[in-house]
Amino acid sequence: MSLADKTVVIIGGSSGMGLAAAKAALAEGAAVVITGRSEERLRSAREALGSAVRTVALDAADEAGTRRLFEELGRVDHVFFTAATLSFDPRLAGDSAAVRAAIDTRFWGAYYAAKYAAPRMPPDGSITLTTGTAALKPIPGGAVVSASCGAVEALARALALELAPIRVNALRPGLIDTPLHEKLAGSPERAARRIAQGAAHLPLKRAGTAEDIAQAALFLMQNRFTTGVTLTVDGGHLLV
Numbered sequence: 001m002s003l004a005d006k007t008v009v010i011i012g013g014s015s016g017m018g019l020a021a022a023k024a025a026l027a028e029g030a031a032v033v034i035t036g037r038s039e040e041r042l043r044s045a046r047e048a049l050g051s052a053v054r055t056v057a058l059d060a061a062d063e064a065g066t067r068r069l070f071e072e073l074g075r076v077d078h079v080f081f082t083a084a085t086l087s088f089d090p091r092l093a094g095d096s097a098a099v100r101a102a103i104d105t106r107f108w109g110a111y112y113a114a115k116y117a118a119p120r121m122p123p124d125g126s127i128t129l130t131t132g133t134a135a136l137k138p139i140p141g142g143a144v145v146s147a148s149c150g151a152v153e154a155l156a157r158a159l160a161l162e163l164a165p166i167r168v169n170a171l172r173p174g175l176i177d178t179p180l181h182e183k184l185a186g187s188p189e190r191a192a193r194r195i196a197q198g199a200a201h202l203p204l205k206r207a208g209t210a211e212d213i214a215q216a217a218l219f220l221m222q223n224r225f226t227t228g229v230t231l232t233v234d235g236g237h238l239l240v
Ligand SMILES: NC(=O)c1ccc[n+]([C@@H]2O[C@H](COP(=O)([O-])OP(=O)(O)OC[C@H]3O[C@@H](n4cnc5c(N)ncnc54)[C@H](OP(=O)(O)O)[C@@H]3O)[C@@H](O)[C@H]2O)c1
Pocket: 011, 012, 013, 014, 015, 016, 017, 018, 035, 036, 037, 038, 039, 041, 058, 059, 060, 061, 082, 083, 084, 085, 086, 105, 130, 131, 132, 133, 172, 173, 174, 175, 176, 177, 178, 179, 180, 181
């Protein structure tokens, strides 16, 4: 299915894999709308993508804002949801409200996007929700992050039935070299070190790129017979 003249909405499209997917969809001729919370990141994304992209400042966990976004857009063909809050909670000792944000953004944000986008989608529309290999391979301190990913994978399967013929899938990335790691590690140097260490354990001996994930996201938008699946793109991480 061509993306020419289709409207693609990327929730969390101002950085990393969302930004790469926006670039790829624009190159295919789609009208692309990206969201994110930071106006500054959206401005940089617009500089990188060009004026054809539409940017909307919105917290994915804001239900009323998400409803307004889709009401204003009218017809939507494809939604790619990548937004996530990663709050770690070693030995369940952290602030519960901070940890809850992981569910508010990834799970409820995805639910709101599906809820308000689906009524505006044609039968060949699609929704792709992003999770992570943490759904199956938890990392210490990341219990709620893992649970949020598992919940979204179950949500995608259930919505594939609920919303058919609109297709709903989950995309499960492994270690991907994006600005997320700099934010988590606190500096570019620490992020690069951690990515190199993680990559050394993978069968493919490299971290993925945002473009690797963008290509998978576009596959899920375009392949008309794929629904209810979780597509792992992880360089073999689940094998080791
Ligand atoms: N990178 C990896 O190694 C990896 C591995 C597995 C899974 N993942 C998952 O892949 C997804 C994308 O990650 P990435 O690496 O591309 O991260 P990224 O480079 O940090 O990009 C995240 C994007 O989401 C937006 N965002 C974050 N929280 C948001 C919120 N509450 N509302 C709206 N937008 C929000 C960010 O903009 P603002 O901050 O301005 O809002 C940004 O545009 C996430 O779900 C992440 O958990 C990543």
